[in-house]
Each structure stands twice: as structure tokens, then as C-alpha cells.
Amino acid sequence: MSTAERPALEQSRHLATEIPGPRSRELAARQAASVPGALAPTMPVYAARAYDGILEDVDGNRLIDLGSGIAVTSVGAAAPAVVENVQSQVAEFTHTCFMVTPYEGYVEVAERLGEKSPVPGETRTALFNSGAEAVENAVKVARAYTGRQAVAAFDHAYHGRTTLTMALTAKQMPYKHSFGPFAPEVYRVPGSYPLRDGGLDGVAAAQATISALEKQIGADSLAAVIMEPVQGEGGFIVPAEGFLPTVVDWCRENGVLFIADEVQSGFARTGAWFACEHEGIEPDLITTAKGIAGGMPLSALTGRAEIMDSVHAGGLGGTYGGNPVACAAALGVFETIESQGLIEAAQRIEQVIRGHFEQNADDRIGEVRGRGAMMAIEFVDPATGAPDAELCGAVAKAVRETGVILLTCGTYGNVVRFLPPLTISEELLREGLQEVTDALKAV
Numbered sequence: 001m002s003t004a005e006r007p008a009l010e011q012s013r014h015l016a017t018e019i020p021g022p023r024s025r026e027l028a029a030r031q032a033a034s035v036p037g038a039l040a041p042t043m044p045v046y047a048a049r050a051y052d053g054i055l056e057d058v059d060g061n062r063l064i065d066l067g068s069g070i071a072v073t074s075v076g077a078a079a080p081a082v083v084e085n086v087q088s089q090v091a092e093f094t095h096t097c098f099m100v101t102p103y104e105g106y107v108e109v110a111e112r113l114g115e116k117s118p119v120p121g122e123t124r125t126a127l128f129n130s131g132a133e134a135v136e137n138a139v140k141v142a143r144a145y146t147g148r149q150a151v152a153a154f155d156h157a158y159h160g161r162t163t164l165t166m167a168l169t170a171k172q173m174p175y176k177h178s179f180g181p182f183a184p185e186v187y188r189v190p191g192s193y194p195l196r197d198g199g200l201d202g203v204a205a206a207q208a209t210i211s212a213l214e215k216q217i218g219a220d221s222l223a224a225v226i227m228e229p230v231q232g233e234g235g236f237i238v239p240a241e242g243f244l245p246t247v248v249d250w251c252r253e254n255g256v257l258f259i260a261d262e263v264q265s266g267f268a269r270t271g272a273w274f275a276c277e278h279e280g281i282e283p284d285l286i287t288t289a290k291g292i293a294g295g296m297p298l299s300a301l302t303g304r305a306e307i308m309d310s311v312h313a314g315g316l317g318g319t320y321g322g323n324p325v326a327c328a329a330a331l332g333v334f335e336t337i338e339s340q341g342l343i344e345a346a347q348r349i350e351q352v353i354r355g356h357f358e359q360n361a362d363d364r365i366g367e368v369r370g371r372g373a374m375m376a377i378e379f380v381d382p383a384t385g386a387p388d389a390e391l392c393g394a395v396a397k398a399v400r401e402t403g404v405i406l407l408t409c410g411t412y413g414n415v416v417r418f419l420p421p422l423t424i425s426e427e428l429l430r431e432g433l434q435e436v437t438d439a440l441k442a443v
Ligand SMILES: *Cc1c(COP(=O)(O)O)cnc(C)c1O
Pocket: 129, 130, 131, 132, 133, 135, 158, 159, 160, 161, 228, 232, 233, 261, 262, 263, 264, 265, 289, 290
């Protein structure tokens, strides 16, 4: 059926069966016999369709989506502009390989990213398939430009699951366990985690970071410092004010490139085009993916022209990078964010989430934090402040059984994160948040 003929997906929660229902359980059995168990799902309900704040499963259950497939379907999982662009592109051609015979969509995505990105001055953008691939290429470019090899990443960082990006990622289980050896010349330094570093102010935290960079690596060996301006998988950690600008200034003074990994925080998610904007920092290189193309696989590395152009011809690329259908989807995402005012929508979502947990305060919630529609609550033992992963797991499980897709994260596994589509209705959002509060009361 074309989108025009298909009835709209009703924007209300509806439980037709238990969660997961019989059809999902059947599929789960087939999955277990054909897909490795390493790909264990958060919620074993099989998707049939999704639109704005609702995902409908194969048993006819309509679930409230507070996850967006991990911050991907920010414009919704079937935004009309994305669907239209994809349908018309796929009927023209699906692939030529941009390095063999280029096409306009790629160039247009590069132009739009150049306009929107916080990278100063003239920029260049190269497109890839996944966030990890964009990060790998950021490191390649930084090494080529600086002639240096070392890269510094932070405590609680997440940058992907390939060999190099596993090395950059902090958390052992499940991302790195048993998969070593890891890529060399990657160093880990402390960052800023206001709830857990005794409320160290941003500048003081940055001075500790800089001291580690100078003492343990040495600026003249360091190609780049890479950081998520809001740390994602590590727990939606917003560094204390002043941390990011201080680190970025040090990088600039020492010829070290600053790479902002905005794979999760980018594309309107935090209530700005990019999270760098909240503190006015200007990265040399920025990686984007997730929200970039409404679910089509696409990622990007945008950087200062001088840096990006330092790489020899043929040095960057890949068979599928910047696939024309994915580029068409990305252009639909740019259009949708602007025409539907989704940056403002993300800001409103932050207000609703903060307001809800102010009105429903609980001493087991150690902190409500985040920016825009990238918000989280961290569960603690109220007596000691220690992370409470067990409570977090119990709350998430209970909430999911009510038909709400809810994600967790955090180095200590004690953080519930809210990543709704920016197009979710306020009513559905509030209904989902109330389930979290009800579950917390009940456990
Ligand atoms: C998800 C994520 C990645 C990896 O992206 P993939 O598309 O899964 O390879 C890298 N960096 C950050 C900050 C992410 O959130």
C-alpha cells in the first residue's frame, strides 16, 4: 500500500495481548534458532509499523515509543517527507557508488551539514554508513592532518563497536568484554560527571583532564581529543558548565584537534541542531549519524576544509557510504526538522520531563539531567548515593510490560533514558512518564 492509502496509525496506547504477545513469541523462537543470542532485544516485541509516538507490534499492540530506536527516528519512523523522498529516489536508482559516479543528493547533504554544523569556517563532509565508521574516519583524518598518532577519549565514553571504536569506548561489559586486543594509541582521561565527581566545577574538572593529557600523553603526540558533548551510553552525562570550552581551548592552543561525537546528541535531539551549541564550542571535526536520516543507514564526518582536504585522493570512502536513498532520507529530515519546528519540540519535551519529575520527586532518583529530548534519571541508594542498577532494571521491566518502550544506559546500569521521537504528542509522553513513576512507587 502506498502511504496515501494506508490508514494512519492511531496515536494511542493499546494492549491487545500480553507483552510480548503470541505472534512475537513465535518470531522470538525463530530468532533464537537463526540469530545469535548476542543480539538480545531490549523488548522482544516485533514491529509492524511505527509513526510519531506509537509503535505497533505484530500482535496489534500499540506501544508508546520513548526510545526512537536509540535516538534515530527523531522525526518519527515514517515521516512523510522522508517516505516521499525515499520512494522517489529508490525508483530512480538505488546505488552507483559515489566514488564511481557521484550524484547530487550526497553533495546536497554535505552542503546542508556544512551550514548547520558548529564547525567554524569552510567545511567538507564525507558520508559513511554507521556512527562507528564516521568516528573511525575522524581519527584517520586527525592523524593524517596532524602527523600525530595518539587519541584521547573520556571515562564513560561510547563511540561504537568496531576495533578502533571499542578502544575509544569506556565500558567493558557488554561492549568490549572478550573482544580484545584493542587498537593502540588510545588513552583514557577523566571528564566531568557532576553527580559523581563531588560537584567539581567545569573548569576544575577540565584542569584535571588537561593535566592527564599533558602528563600521560603529551600534547605533541596527541592527534585528537574526542568527546560526546552529552555522553550517551555512559549515562546521558552533561559535563559541568565550562568543562567543554576549557578543553577545546587547550586543544586549540596545542595543535590538538577536538572531535565532537554528536552521533547521538545531534540533529535537534538536544533542543539545538547540535549539542556543541549549548556552550558555543567549535569542534574541528564532528561526527553525526543516528537522527540524520530518519532510520536509513547514514553517517557523516564534517570538518574544517583545511583538515579534511589534507587526506590524499582515494584515502576516504567505502562502497555504500552516502547511499543515494539514505541521502534522500536525510534531506527529508532537514526539511521536517525545520517545517515542524522540532528543535523547539525538543525543548518542550525537556520541560515536560523535568516538570514531571519535579512534581513526582523521589529520593531514589539521584538526578534528572540531560538536554532537550535526551533526558535521563539516575537511580541511587538514597542513603549512600551508590548506583542502584537493580532498581533501574526493575522499573524498566515493569514499565515495558505496560506497553512503553523504555531504554536504560549508564556505566553503572542505573540510568533510565528518555529519547522519544520529537514528534510525540505531549499526552503520550506524559502517559509514558507516569508509568515510570507508578512503577517506581510499586517496586
Ligand atoms: C551510537 C553511537 C555511536 C555508534 O554508532 P553506530 O551507528 O551504532 O555505529 C558512536 N558514538 C555515539 C556517541 C553513539 O551514541
